Amino acid sequence: MKFKTRKPADMITVPGRIYPDEAARERLISFMRRFQAAKRTAYQALRRGKEPEEIVKDLYRKFFPNARWCQWALEDAKATCDAQKEQVRMHVSDLEAKIEKSEEKLKRTKNKLHRQGILARLSLLRARLEYWKGFLERDEVPPAVFGGKKNLLLLQEGKLSKEKWRELRSNAFYSVGQANQKGLEGQYGNANTEIVYDEATDSFRLNIYIPPEPGDKSGRLRQDEDWVSVPLEVPARYRPLLLKYLVEGRAYTVRVVRKAGRFDCFTSFSLQDEAEVDRTSPMAGMDLNPDVVAVTVVLPDGNFKVSRCFWCHDLVHASHEKREWIAGNLAKEVADWLESLGVKQVALEELSFAQDHDTNRAFNRITHNFCKKLLFNRIVVALRKRGIAVFTVPAHFTSLIGFFKYSETYGLNTHQAAALVVARRALGFKEKVPKALVQKLLGRSPMEGWTKSMLWGRLSGMFKATRKKVSRYFNAKALTWRRPCSGSVPCSPS
DSSP: OOOBBBBBOOEEEEEEEEEHHHHHHHHHHHHHHHHHHHHHHHHHHHHOOOOOHHHHHHHHHHHHHHHHHHHHHHHHHHHHHHHHHHHHHHHHHHHHHHHHHHHHHHHOOOOHHHHHHHHHHHHHHHHHHHHHHHHHTTOOOOOOTOOHHHHHHHTOOOOOOOEEEEEEEESSEOOOOOEEEEOOOOOOSSSSSEEETTTTEEEEEEEHHHHHHHHGGGGOOOOOGGGGEEHHHOGGGHHHHHHHHHTOOOOEEEEEEEEEEEEEEEEEEEEOOOOOOTTTOOOOEEEEEEEEEEEEEEEEOOOEEEEEEOOTTTTTTHHHHHHHHHHHHHHHHHHHHHHHHOOOOEEEEOOOOOOOOSSSSEEEEEOHHHHHHHHHHHHHHHHTTTTTTEEEOOTHHHHHHIIIIIIIHHOOHHHHHHHHHHHHHHHHHHOOOOOOHHHHHSOOEEEEEEOOOHHHHHHHHHHHHHHHHHTTTSSGSSOOOOOOTTSSSSOOOO
């Protein structure tokens, strides 16, 4: 199997906040209400299979006579549809894994009470699987609750007011940028939500075009009174990056969200990481785990240079806000270390939503893919901000190969050895199976046509089968390829 390097999504989001006066505030809230109503209408039309061109015409007639805002409401609805479809596939995959795990536990469980609990869990999981599989079989998009399902339940229980519910359903608008379009003051990048830098006051402001009501026949011509200008506050660490981007006149996307009485503004644009793999320079590989990020730097000839583990034990147990903070700080620490070594390219494993589920909720929380995806996104952005190119490679058998080929040779633990394999794979090196291991595995030389990937897959399958058998009598988590950290290689951030 030939492994190809790819590029992860190349976007960065700059957080900010706008401060409208009372008049501007009322106009923005009214426009958010219109935009969200248009988005919900577009979403339901997409679920019915209506053509995008027809949807835009309907939005133009019902909500705002501006083709751009109609198109962007449709794009926002499409993004919700795609997220719902991905959620269905993820639910089906997760539920199938949970059912398989529960059936295995049922086979080796003798206690009558425990069996009743597992059978009840299996019944619930199968009902959920049948529900989500129905959407795949019918090729349908599941319904979405705009405003949040939990908030809808609170509303039905009388614990949430109707005013708060309406606010949750009409609290944002979204504008896609175009490099060849300019706004009110001639700044290129976004025609309807223009960010302008004022040199005199060293500050930013956001100009927002609010189209007239659908019944207004003058809606096709923009008037100065249709624009709302509000001060925009950007954190100091993002100001140089945003200013550089505005000077270049490239496209940017703006999303304004109203929450707890404040207006947050998120500006997204591409960092344009278009670099190709340089096989004459060192490559760093990363192995992301819920509790540790292992980084190994490899020389151009594929040999080991240096490795380090960055531990994050609190990531899986912290609250949502604290997880974001921990992931951001960890990504900064990793990027700073690589920058200090002069590394200009990094490879990571491609994200996979396959999860080894258990019936233990605490274990599921630790192994859930959310933390891995959060770390992945934070690290990619931190690296690209420092001018380091980022690539992704398939994660097939990286831990297995690292353990058998490099762990003992270089005194690395499993995660560091897997990171070494990731870096070598990005540089184009292929991993041969050691002859001694082949003899142990097959008892003979491999037949003609057997590839390296097939041999590693055979070895991986043997380990999985052994773990499955041993799990009937012992803790299967203890049976894995693991090697403690060696004193010769730094395995902690200290």
